[in-house]
Amino acid sequence: MKIEPIRPRRLYRQIAEQLRQLIDSGTFAAGDRLPTERELALKLGISRPSVREALIALEVDGRVDIRVGSGIYILPHVIDTPGPADAAIPIAGPFELLKARALFEGAAAEEAARIATPQDIAALDAAIAAMQAAEHPGPHSMAFDRAFHVAVADILGNDAVTRTISDLFDQRINPYFTQLASYFENADTWEAALREHMQIRDSIAAKDATGARRAMRNHLQNSQKRFSENFGEDMPSSPGAYPKNNHANRRKHPC
Amino acid sequence: MKIEPIRPRRLYRQIAEQLRQLIDSGTFAAGDRLPTERELALKLGISRPSVREALIALEVDGRVDIRVGSGIYILPHVIDTPGPADAAIPIAGPFELLKARALFEGAAAEEAARIATPQDIAALDAAIAAMQAAEHPGPHSMAFDRAFHVAVADILGNDAVTRTISDLFDQRINPYFTQLASYFENADTWEAALREHMQIRDSIAAKDATGARRAMRNHLQNSQKRFSENFGEDMPSSPGAYPKNNHANRRKHPC
DNA sequence: TATTAAAATTGGTCAGACCAATTGACCAAT
């Protein structure tokens, strides 16, 4: 039992909270205009100064835009500081993740095929060679897989691209899916992945943009397939709802 | 000479700013009690309601603690989450960022065009309408721009995709490129962006996948162009080396 | 039809008042 000093709930906080909920619940959408201060005061049965205080709280919080002579407008909700808490990083399900990677890395591979130099191909070959030389079901298998994907992204010579793809890859290292680490413990899946990597490399080397894209997407789709075969479909598609982000959890397209 | 829309500085903001400075300058230390509302009003030559509004702004901001019957106390200033991660966030140059976004968001738009439902189009329309209704060169312009891009990403119904694109967008909010905030202060660029958003929307609505991709890429390329026109090419392409990721900083393709 | 001017609307600020919680001085009982 924790002793908590009783703090009288101040009006402006209650009102701000209520308005915040109305916004979040969709009663008011971004861009909409709120009732006037006078109307709100009347409707809520309180005075206008109190309404104003609540609105100022919301304004400081960046949720409404107050314009003289015009009205009060809902602002699109911007997630505040995806910030420090690494634990707060929204974690997507493994299937979503693979799907997202297929989209982004497919596009990257396509572009890579257009501009790849012999040195880039050599880098890919090195990554593949390292994978072959590596001890198959080893503790570092995933690192080799990662190295290849990063090598492809690196061809674009754009740090933002490389970083995004790296981060996406690294997200599968999280408490929810450590089981995934055993993905490569199966020798068959390892060899299959290796073959698909080579196919990607060849397409890029041949400057076949659409082929590279197809190969990359194919690779990641197969990964998903192999993965689900190994673990069954009982894996949650999304282990946890977003704590903050408001892009609803509607899963429309069943990936 | 920069055109700045004359926004009547509201009293409570000026007062809050002044008090903030007094706190930061050490005139008031953490734990100290501020003068009473009445005194402040008298000393500042304004009314008490205005003082209250300023204090509420500071309270929402977590800088003071208001206790009924007792007084207003300075709170120890907690830097809001420059946290471990924030400082470690690798920062890419604005041009790289725009290029990366063109790649990824282009792919997303392409896919979105294939599967967009009438509801999705409605969401895009809402984002565009909000942008139109918004005050043009306003402090929240960027939020509306962001809302549209997120709405496009959201069509895929994949949280990993949405999050990736959101994060990429948010990276332009960083100490290095705060100047970029003034990007939309130019009415022309704002209108151009709006037009391009509509074009993207139309392509997606028409289920024209390649057209959507082209429109999105075009939009982001134009953004880059407009940006560089406004600020000149003297902007660094990459202000800092990566602290963590080791994918070398070689800038092969001069984007 | 386009421009301009007046009127209505809406947020911004103010003054003064009363209520409620807190504090501290003072006093009584232990």
Add this chain to the structure above:
DNA sequence: ATTGGTCAATTGGTCTGACCAATTTTAATA
């Protein structure tokens, strides 16, 4: 000396009503 109660002063919380300034809408005008 300590504890608890009482009361008045202080301080924030809220309200009423008013007027100003910016904006938007409407009407009048060229």
